[in-house]
């Protein structure tokens with residue numbers, strides 16, 4: 001580390017994991033620069049994220065102001081059968097927010113000049129104790145630490161652990177968003193103020209309310225967020241991943257890309273398999289999108305001065321509602337570990353090693369839980 005100067009971190013990836021790292025490390029006294037491959041602001045149309053305590057803790061540590069309220073609350077969890085009868089009700093209060101709300105709040109908390117859009121990380125090398133990151137544009141950046149927050153297809157992970165690749169779990173998540181006012185009243189009355197599930201033979205659906213446009217949480221201005229987990233063979237998945245323009249997508253179908261025949265089939269299947277409330281959600285969704293469920297777990301997170309966190313390091317299945325919470329815990333604990341070196345006399349390297357031991361364990365617990373929940377919900381034998 002250059003003495004008297006603040007230590008410096010280069011963060012690859014400007015999604016939630018990257019921005020959580022940037023805000024928490026800045027709060028811990030580090031200089032940070034974020035490099036995101038997408039040339040535009042990231043946009044998810046505000047898909048749902050369960051707001052876990054780890055996320056709130058990290059945002060508070062990073063000095064990130066959230067709108068008030070930062071999401072929509074639900075009180076009960078209910079389980080429906082195929083006729084909309086309540087088969088189970090539990091009191092489990094929680095708050096749901098949107099990906100976009102968290103993204104915007106962190107972007108607003110960071111100086112514009114430190115987030116660089118349209119920069120694709122390709123490679124790194126060491127120069128003494130400094131790490132040098134290279135970008136496709138020809139730019140290179142020197143720092144004390146390189147953080148790979150570049151998601152499930154991480155370039156940094158491919159460089160460090162080429163054998164670790166996502167493995168298809170045998171099912172996908174169809175997802176949709178519906179403006180609050182666009183859902184028929186019979187369905188809205190079942191779903192409102194609740195986190196609703198339908199668990200059936202080999203498929204499973206859930207729905208909840210999240211903030212709407214501009215983070216709106218007022219009644220009538222919110223959105224219904226739904227997910228329907230369905231099993232497909234690898235061959236069928238490859239067919240579905242061909243988008244409406246005939247392009248074979250490698251990873252997922254973002255909103256607006258699903259073929260109209262597949263949307264029609266999804267609605268027909270919803271009528272055959274889902275409760276009236278979930279059918280109404282599928283009918284009211286213009287552009288359902290799809291994400292294959294995959295398993296991924298790295299055996300290491302620290303490689304000298306290069307580290308992996310968030311989805312780049314491990315991906316818990318979405319039944320845990322834990323990807324963003326894990327990214328938050330990774331980032332927050334990293335900032336705490338690196339801020340304590342001044343008091344304790346430890347080095348960056350020893351702090352990173354201690355951080356890795358805890359966070360690998362956390363990733364293992366979350367991914368194990370996701371696999372066991374997912375296989376149970378989907379009736380998949382191991």
Ligand SMILES: Cc1cc2nc3c(=O)[nH]c(=O)nc-3n(C[C@H](O)[C@H](O)[C@H](O)COP(=O)(O)OP(=O)(O)OC[C@H]3O[C@@H](n4cnc5c(N)ncnc54)[C@H](O)[C@@H]3O)c2cc1C
Pocket residue numbers: 012013014015016017018035036037038042043044046047048049098099100119120121122149150151152153154155309310311312323324327
């Ligand atoms: C646009 C977008 C929308 C999302 N919407 C939702 C949602 O609605 N609900 C939900 O639960 N989860 C959503 N996610 C996923 C969620 O953000 C993650 O599962 C979780 O928060 C962990 O985030 P992450 O930052 O580790 O990974 P990711 O969110 O996957 O982010 C990785 C980032 O790294 C960038 N990147 C990749 N390679 C490079 C490279 N070589 N150089 C520079 N940058 C690179 C990617 O463009 C991406 O922005 C979304 C992700 C993205 C990118």
